[in-house]
Amino acid sequence: MVETPLLERPKKLTVENLSILYGDQVALNDISLDIRENEIFGIIGPANSGKTSFLRAINRMDEMSDDMLVRGKVALDGCDVRSWRNVYALRSRIGVVFPLPVGLPLTIYENVALSPRLRGVRNKVELDEIVERCLSRAALWDEVKDRLDSLGSLLSGGQQQRLTIARALSQEPDVLLLDEFSIAVDPVTTMRIEDVLKELREEMTIVLVTNLVQQARRLADRTAFFLGGELVEVGMTEDLFRRQVKDQRTTDYLEGRFG
Amino acid sequence: MSEFNRGRRTVPGADTLGSSWWWDRIAQGVVFLGGISAIVFIVAIFIFVAQQGLGFAIFELDKGVFLTSPEWRPTTEPEPVFGGLALIVGTASVTGLAMLVAVPFSLGAAIFIGEFATGRAREYLKVLVELLAAIPSVVWGFIGLTVVNPLIIDLFNVPVGLTILNAGVILGLMAAPIMTTIAEDALKAVPDSYREAAEALGATRWQVIRQVVLPSAKNGLVAAILLGVGRGFGETMAVLMASGHSVNLPTSPFDSVRALTATIAAELGETARGSEHYKALFSIGILLFLVTFTINLLADVAVRGRRKRR
Ligand SMILES: Nc1ncnc2c1ncn2[C@@H]1O[C@H](COP(=O)(O)OP(=O)(O)OP(=O)(O)O)[C@@H](O)[C@H]1O
Ligand SMILES: [Mg+2]
Numbered sequence: 001m002v003e004t005p006l007l008e009r010p011k012k013l014t015v016e017n018l019s020i021l022y023g024d025q026v027a028l029n030d031i032s033l034d035i036r037e038n039e040i041f042g043i044i045g046p047a048n049s050g051k052t053s054f055l056r057a058i059n060r061m062d063e064m065s066d067d068m069l070v071r072g073k074v075a076l077d078g079c080d081v082r083s084w085r086n087v088y089a090l091r092s093r094i095g096v097v098f099p100l101p102v103g104l105p106l107t108i109y110e111n112v113a114l115s116p117r118l119r120g121v122r123n124k125v126e127l128d129e130i131v132e133r134c135l136s137r138a139a140l141w142d143e144v145k146d147r148l149d150s151l152g153s154l155l156s157g158g159q160q161q162r163l164t165i166a167r168a169l170s171q172e173p174d175v176l177l178l179d180e181f182s183i184a185v186d187p188v189t190t191m192r193i194e195d196v197l198k199e200l201r202e203e204m205t206i207v208l209v210t211n212l213v214q215q216a217r218r219l220a221d222r223t224a225f226f227l228g229g230e231l232v233e234v235g236m237t238e239d240l241f242r243r244q245v246k247d248q249r250t251t252d253y254l255e256g257r258f259g
Numbered sequence: 260m261s262e263f264n265r266g267r268r269t270v271p272g273a274d275t276l277g278s279s280w281w282w283d284r285i286a287q288g289v290v291f292l293g294g295i296s297a298i299v300f301i302v303a304i305f306i307f308v309a310q311q312g313l314g315f316a317i318f319e320l321d322k323g324v325f326l327t328s329p330e331w332r333p334t335t336e337p338e339p340v341f342g343g344l345a346l347i348v349g350t351a352s353v354t355g356l357a358m359l360v361a362v363p364f365s366l367g368a369a370i371f372i373g374e375f376a377t378g379r380a381r382e383y384l385k386v387l388v389e390l391l392a393a394i395p396s397v398v399w400g401f402i403g404l405t406v407v408n409p410l411i412i413d414l415f416n417v418p419v420g421l422t423i424l425n426a427g428v429i430l431g432l433m434a435a436p437i438m439t440t441i442a443e444d445a446l447k448a449v450p451d452s453y454r455e456a457a458e459a460l461g462a463t464r465w466q467v468i469r470q471v472v473l474p475s476a477k478n479g480l481v482a483a484i485l486l487g488v489g490r491g492f493g494e495t496m497a498v499l500m501a502s503g504h505s506v507n508l509p510t511s512p513f514d515s516v517r518a519l520t521a522t523i524a525a526e527l528g529e530t531a532r533g534s535e536h537y538k539a540l541f542s543i544g545i546l547l548f549l550v551t552f553t554i555n556l557l558a559d560v561a562v563r564g565r566r567k568r569r
Contacts, residue, residue, distance in 0.1 A: 064458060066377065092461025102456040105449075105475035114470060115460045164456070171460060 006221055006236075009036040011078070012175060012205040013058065018072035020053045020062070020229075027053040029229045030072070040197065040206045042220025042237060044213055044253070049226040051209040052099075055177045058207070059094040060087050076175070092119060095168030095204075099180040101160035103152035104167075108135075108144050111152045111163055115171045130170055137200070138166035139192045158189040165193065169200075176206045182215065194219055213254055217241050225250050308548060312541025319535070320542055329508045331517075333526070333536040341539045343546075345506045349516030352509055353426045353498055354491035360431025361438055361487050366480065368435070369442035374468055385443070392436035396497040403429040403501030417513050421503035424512040429501045430491050438487040445479020446472060478561045485558035489551045495520035519543050 013035040020028035028050040035041045043051050053068070055061075060081055062068040074081045076090070084090040092115065104111050112131045121127055131148070135141040140162040144155070152163050161181060168176060178197075182190040197206060197219055210216050216223045217237060224234040225247075233240070233250045245251050320341060328342025372384050403425050411420035449472050457467040473480070495518075503515025504525065523540050530537040 059459065061455070061459065064455060088461045088463050090461075091459060094459075096456075096459040098452070098456065100452075102452045104453055104456060104471055106471075114457070114462075118460065118462050118466055118470075167460065 006036055006039055009038065011035070012037045012039075012076070013207075014073070014075040014078065016073040016075075018054070018057060018070070018074060020050065020057055021069040021071070022067050026229050028057075028226075031231045033224060033231065033234050035205060035207060036221075037205055038201055038203075039221045040201050040208055040219050042216035042223035043207065043209045043226060044211070044216050044223060045226035046253070047211075048228070050229045051226055052179055054226070055096070055179055055207065055209060058175070058177060059091045059096065061096075063087065092171050093174050095171050095173035095176045097161070097164050097168050097176070097178045097181045099183045101157060101164045101184065103155065103160045103163060106152060107149050108152050108155070108163060109148040112166050112170045115167065134166040134169040135163075137169055137196060138162045139196055140166055158185045161185050162189070162193065165196070174204055176200065176204050177209075178206065179209045180211055182210070182212065190215075213256075225253060227253070305548070308541060308544050312538050312545050315535070315538035316542035316545055320539065325542070329506070331506045331522070333530075333539055339535060339539075341535075341542075343519070343543065345508050346517055346519045346522055346543070347546075348508055349423075349502065349506075350492060350498075350518040350520070352423050352512075352516060353430060353502060353518060354488060356423055356427025356512065357430035357434055357491045358484070358488060360428055361435040361491075362484055364431070365435040365438035365442055365483065365487065368439040369446055369480075369483075370468060372439070373443045373446035374464070374472065385440075388436045388439050388443075392440065394433070396433065396494060397500075399429050399433045400497040400500030403497060407501065411513075415513065419503060419513075419515060421501060422513050422515050423502065423509055426498050426502035426516070426518075427512070429497050430494055433494065433497060434487040434490045437490065438483045441483035441486060442476075442480050445476040445483060448479060449475050482558040482561040485554050485561065489554040489558070492554065493520060493547065493551050495524045499524055519547055 011034045015034065016032050018028060018031045019026065027048075031054070043054065045051055056068070057070045058074055058076075058081065062070050076093070081090055104114065106114065109131055112134050113127050116127060116130050121130070132141060132145075135144065140159060143159060144163075152160065155163060161184060165181070181193065185193065194215070197208070200206060208216065208219060220237045222234060223237045223240055225232045225240075227249060233245060233247050235245070239245075240250060240254065243251060243254075245254075325341055325343045326347075327344055328340060329345035329348075330340040330342040331345060332340040332342075368384075368388065372381055372388070376384055404421070407425045407428060408420035411417065411422065411425055453471050453475065454467055457471045458464075462470065498518045499521035502518060502521065504517050504521055505515040506517050507514055509516050523543055526536070527540050530540065
């Protein structure tokens, strides 16, 4: 399947005329795009361009805050996310990694076992197996395998971020949303996580919001450029970086001539 | 260069003591006095109680009798009996029942206010709970006498309604608001990012509360419960009015009992200062003091545990 050219693959996420408002402040203005299966879709853009808001609309995190209003349509596998009666089932198919690692106040093991437990896995052997697999894939297993029972919050920042990635993987998600995951992670660890993401592409669709233009270049199949709530441009990452752009502002941003 | 040197010679504020400096000093002094006087009062009370009762409690009071005999006959001549068992059991049973009532009520209320109520409703509820906490205990005692008493008589078809059940319910309702407030603080101290992360994993609201919020607020919740227990132990007026105030080893919640605190309140005014009876009452005071002190200490340790884990 991965051999199939990108734009011939099925659409995993379809976004049509998506607008997001906080009160009367527009955070995202009438955006339409689609994200294909097994693609890493990069989103770049300066602060306040609406990247995080975009991610929050995908798994209906807006419903947690009263002041966030979402208009338009986001569809997962062609099915409008608003029409999912069970929002929890929707969210469990979508893994999220936040900019700053949120180690739940649980042990390392419990952090990863939480989501399988929530979906009803009780068998200890099976849980052990899931925990080991997810931690290994997040490139963390070797560092923590002897201290699975210590608190997740005692890990270093970079380790905690890998723990949250392991936790997201434990959901066995179809879609992984990453919001500036490397903001609190050192460059070496960042590279290791990037390698992990390249492998994960075989199994899931990844939306990668990043403030590192070069990170999008290294990882993303396609990249979208958001600016002040507008989708300025979306295209094959190679094309954008070969300056085959439609909008001058994209070049300016990629070359760091901005603001 | 000369600019720089000139600047150095007249660094503003280096050795001028402006009004803000003096205000700072005064504020420090006032705060210090306040803090010190609180400590002084507590120590003075402790010394007073100890002076009145400690010698008697240690050297004269028969501890075996005090802890095992249900006979509280402090005024029998020539041999008064100071058996505290009935009073201890009375206090413990009323407090125990009160906690059975208060813990589910207050935790439920705290979870509702902290996790489910939003906006206006939440603010109103918090104010309401604080109002409830401010009701004087004599009013609760009055409610026990005039409302709960006939209610128990009617509902359970028993001759008296001034019983463990009555006092326990009253005390439970009385302790619940303050426990709610503390428990709610503990829930509020759990960062929203935890809730968000757990919800993003696909956890339902209840799963988030059960698996993430309650465990991480555990110490604060334990502290809330312990403070409620302490409150129940120390409460006097409401228990005096609602428990029936009769020295009795209870066998069911429909028995009247007498509490340690109520005994002191009711009898101290009628004893001769320095008499055995008087000192025996102070011994009870010391017991209460030790118990509440221990409970508060435990609560404090629990809260500290919560801070340290962060
Ligand atoms: N909870 C909120 N309430 C009100 N306004 C918000 C809220 N969250 C975001 N906004 C506003 O929405 C706009 C877009 O914010 P968003 O967080 O999506 O930007 P971003 O692209 O993720 O920025 P960054 O790169 O700094 O993370 C900003 O102007 C921001 O001030
Ligand atoms: Mg953001």
